[in-house]
Amino acid sequence: MRRVEQPMFTIDEANAMLPLLQEELFKLQLLAQQFEEKYEELQIAKANREFAEPHRGTESDPFFELESQLEFMRMEIDLGIGNFERRGVMLKMINPGLIDFPSLLNGEKILICWKQGETRISHYHGYNDGFIGRKPHPGC
Structure with missing residues (x-):
């Protein structure tokens, strides 16, 4: 299996991608x-059914449609997360949005980072530092 090199982004490239990534996020x-709402609906429906009447083995699954919708939504979420990965960026958190862009700074591998609510990307941290280790990027 051929190993694919992870792309490296400059601060300008990361900022140029940001509007598209924000839309996808x-x-x-x-x-x-x-x-989450559909899952809660399913849990309430199951709880209400348990209290209303005992389960009869001859009837069809009354939750099949809701469970199928949830499964389809889960696949859509997985696909959406995969879209970030295919672009070479790391979606660290969906809500609030947190995205890292692999980069190099003075020959060292870093992660340029963006948190939802910021108008542009201006910080970075080391691979092992995490969000708490954020520092202003010298290219900003």
Whole structure:
């Protein structure tokens, strides 16, 4: 199996990608919210059914449609997360959005990072530092 090199981004390249990534993140956040609501709906329906009447073995699964919708939504979420990976960026958190861009600074591998709410990318941290180790990027 051939190993694919991970792309490295400059601060300008990362900022140029940001509007598209923000749009994709927003769609993913909406889908995740809908998934959570649908999951809660399923749990309530199951709880209500348990209290209303004992389960009869002869009837069809009353939750099949909701469970199928959830499974489809989960696949859509996985696909959305994969879209970030295919672009070479790392989606660290869906809500609030947290995205890292592999980069180099003075020959050292770093992660340029963006947190939802920031208007542009201006910070970085080491691979092992995490978000808490953020520092202003010297290229900004």
